[in-house]
Amino acid sequence: MREARNIPFDLAVWIAGALAVVLLVLPTLVVVAMSFTNEFTLRFPPRSWSARWYFELFTNSPQILASALASLKVAAIATLVSTALGTLAAVALAGRKDRLSVALDAFFMSPMVFPAMSLGLALLLVLSLAGIRLSLLTLAIGHVVIATPFVIRMVSAAAQQMNPALLDCAASLGASRIHAFFTITLPLIRSGVVSGAIVAFLTSIDHVPVSLMLSDPRTETLPIHLWAILESNLDVRVAAVSGVIVAATVAVMLIVDRRMFVPGRAGR
């Protein structure tokens, strides 16, 4: 038996879907297509095709690779630290409704709504007042602040699904709180922690405002370096970098999707 069709509703869904394709997918495809040009300028469609700019990128672009490495380092540190902090905060706050918990939650979330530019500026001023010189580490600190709220939200969603009686039960069986955290809580919120870490990494890797403020003159992150290249000359290698990032993102998503979200396996 077929459901009666709701024509206006279906039409709206189709239009929204088409808009998403046009705005999100098409530009990405255009950039990827342009990166495979054989010419020296960014143009669409390319007149002749080659992978020469990818070759160029990996063999003859030390500055781009250095900025990519800096971005990866910062993102790695920011991901590790924000995942650890965000997970602990989310687990501690899960299911609590007292005033202090609600206030803390709002406080931890504030970097999400606070303008990142002001946040970066504020951090810059505080660091210089404290006499701390800018480095990769100060940049990573800024990224931790930006990324942690995402982790907290992801882990909270998973932690709220957990039956609180499980922890009471573990305690009654003689488990210390730390033992229960590692054997019960962590396995059950794993999907939230992994998604949180991925979002934290993605947030860090292409974050611009805080990086502009907090990077020292010698450390340039990838997005900032790409912007600098685009400003001076329309280098096709910028498109090649985009191609690499899109490919890597798709690959990670496919792997994570397989591993994490197979029905029945991910901890409820």
Place this chain on the structure above:
Amino acid sequence: MTTAGAKLTISNVSHAYAGVPALADVSFEVPAGDLTALLGPSGCGKTTLLRIIAGFFRQTQGSVLVNGVSIDDLPAAKRNVGIVFQNYALFPHLDVARNVGYGLRAQGATGPMVEARVEEMLRLVKMAKFAKRLPAELSGGQQQRVALARALAVSPRIVLLDEPFSALDKALRLDMQIEVKSLLKQSGVTSIIVTHDQEEALSMADRIVVLNQGQIEQIGNPAELYDAPRSLFVNTFIGHVNVVEGRLLGREGPALAIDVAGVGRIAVPTDKNYPSGQALTVTVRPENLVPDPQGPFAGTVRQILPLGPVDVIEVVLPSGTALKVSLPHAVGGVAFEPGAALRLAVRDPSGCGVFSTASTPQVA
């Protein structure tokens, strides 16, 4: 495999949540190896008491003692008090064997020792075949067996069962009650079963503590509570009961003569004494009423409920009071039709309860 059960003493325990009292000066003792039920309606404080005994929070006043030693300062993890939760709270990511072995491993045991104990427990609860299953792959009854095995595996001194049968369907419930009772008795552990279901309490427990509004109404074995309830609350909460209002005429030997509104004079043997003219509530169990052409209760049959082993007949008195009568089922059904006139007599007046109307609050 026997665990030495311990004597549990609840000594003048009171608890208040942010100033709202939940338990008021509760004291009782559970002898080692005994199975005691904490029975009461929701909100009576029974779950609060369970969580205090388990050590999940601390009572405002009073003391919990095991074998005469206070455990108030011990955290839950050090109390050696096992719990079977209402929805079993099995760890969903661990298989049956890992669930049962969790407590032993958490306490530092490893390897073959844990495995041997897990195997023993699973055999005890007849779940050995399911050792590798995840909880989601088990039925309700199987999950309960695993929860019990997990609680008993660490040889607790006391086991608490929180509404353990409420999630099971009725057909399975009685079987599991029989099984769990025999497992608890076999293991020798001291057990407390928290329930709002009086049938469950009556069928499982050696002794029942009836709680109402944070206070103990009565402590006794199932027969005492059923036959000699000390308050109208206990009388109406445990089993079914008919309630009629009357007025005391006076004492006649071993009995009180009571004028029941719209029925007339009935005599109820009791030791209790009230001033003449006192408003009284008289209770009579449905199985203590019989059709009798000379009986004092004259009414009209309203409906007949054939429940299987008994037929329940509802009889409405001219005053509007409805009485339930339960008769052992006779082949061919009940001989009355709805609308027929019927007179009832009390089979054994000593089984009636008498309470002063003013002082006892009634069960909703």
